Amino acid sequence: MTELRGDRRSHRSATADLVVTGRIASLAGDSGPGWVEAIAIVGGRVVAAGRRTDLERMTSAGTHRLDLGPDEVALPGLTDAHLHLVEAALARARVDLEGTSDIEELKQRIRSGASVSEDGATWIEGGGWDVDALGRWPTADDLEHAAPGRLVALWAHDHHALLVSRASLAAADVGAGRLDPAGGVIRRGEDGTATGVLHENAARLVADLVPAPSVETIAAALGPLVAELVSLGVVAVHDPGGLSRQEGLGRPIAAYRRLAAAGRLGVRVHACVRPEQLDAAAGHGLRSGEPLGPDPLDRLRLGWLKTFADGSLGSRTAALLAPIESSPEDRVPGEGSGAGGRGIWLLSPEALAEQADRAARFGIATQIHAIGDAAVRAALDVLAPTARRTALMPRVEHAQLVDELDIPRFAELGIAASMQPVHIRSDAEKARRLWGSRADARAFPMAALARAGAVLATGTDAPVEPIDPWPGVACAVTRQAPSWPAGTEPLGQTQAVSLWRAIRAACVGPAITAGERDRGRLIPGSRADLVVLGATAVAEPVEPGGALWHARPRLVLMDGEVVAGS
């Protein structure tokens, strides 16, 4: 590690602090890898990129060298454009229900989670269950077997439903007489009593009772997760925020600020605010893209106002132009209230428009969670008047189903598409079942959006998916996952993008949406954030579950300094 660290020279110095040679994908221009043979770095920034012989002139005795092996390549460091970083860090300490395949296994994992603290006042928190894998909706009665009498709150895999215990329902005063809140559904038995699953806004009835972790707890949890993330090649994160209601600017932002002020934030972060934090952000004079406080490493900035149009595919709450293809046993939340299998609106388009306009007046850009095609259309309508009023691009988050008429509108309006192709792994089967032929035609329509000139920014949506960025990059290209049953067709092969379009969406696209001209590429002026990988990772054709999927950087640099690997 140390051999790359040298005395810092002035930016004006003619000699480089560090010269990297080998096959370097600079991502210059609008497409392809933009291979160069060498880059020269001064003061943490790339000052020259091009032919090796030209850059040799910039070396002196004090210049450090990083000569890539013949089987290696360098790429810009990745940005995860949608990673709930604080939530993902905290999730590590909670009951993990990812991959549970039946109710018995669910109970078993909760039982061991419950045994960690016998204190009845301590909440048992966790998440990761998936109704399709379990075979039926889990219930408070199931929890009673696993953790009798305890306060339990367990998020579904997609975070759009909360499984709670009888004690939790009682604490939230959710009895048979309790009406569904706006934008939410309480699952009920024949007699109207709550059975334990709370959809969308109804989840807040219980979630708001769970004590929020302290600033110290959050800061401590971030350390190990950030180290792991950086070792995977992710140097920047757009954190859309968490699930619990925040007072003022909130504890997650306080934790980020504390780490940044101490020079201990190991990754670049754009932290978003939720609607209830907007006044506090404006009160502090914070604007999108600007620092959140003292920050010697210049790592922390204000991101977007994050707000929600609809629910999710898995919870049958994505807002759709045409109803889902439901089977009789598929009881759809909202159906009883007349939604007719077209999902749920968490906020009306009018209310979203009011929020986005208010935010824009404060200089804060908005990103809207929109999964279904009706929600995407509404999000574009809502965001259009705010485009170009803020330093950051307005964004539609997820855009899992997009109507053909709306595809060109992203580029035309200056609104970015923030997508998580890794969801194809777990969502393709659901998408085909619930959306029918719509799924292969226009789910995760990355190629159509790219052709229409939209800015694409990709991410993992961790903790919904693991923090590893590479399976998502691979999924964007192959549209299939190695975990699928043999013979399963790729999801909408015509929506596959090229390898380098996928890499650009993981490097350049997020930086563009964040108004950062100096990140995501390795061209003169760029911050010297780069990853060194085995060349097989970017060999074509990309195989499902192949080297790109399993890519692991040997070395990661930020601002020209080694931050992971050796």
Ligand SMILES: [Zn+2]
């Ligand atoms: Zn998310």
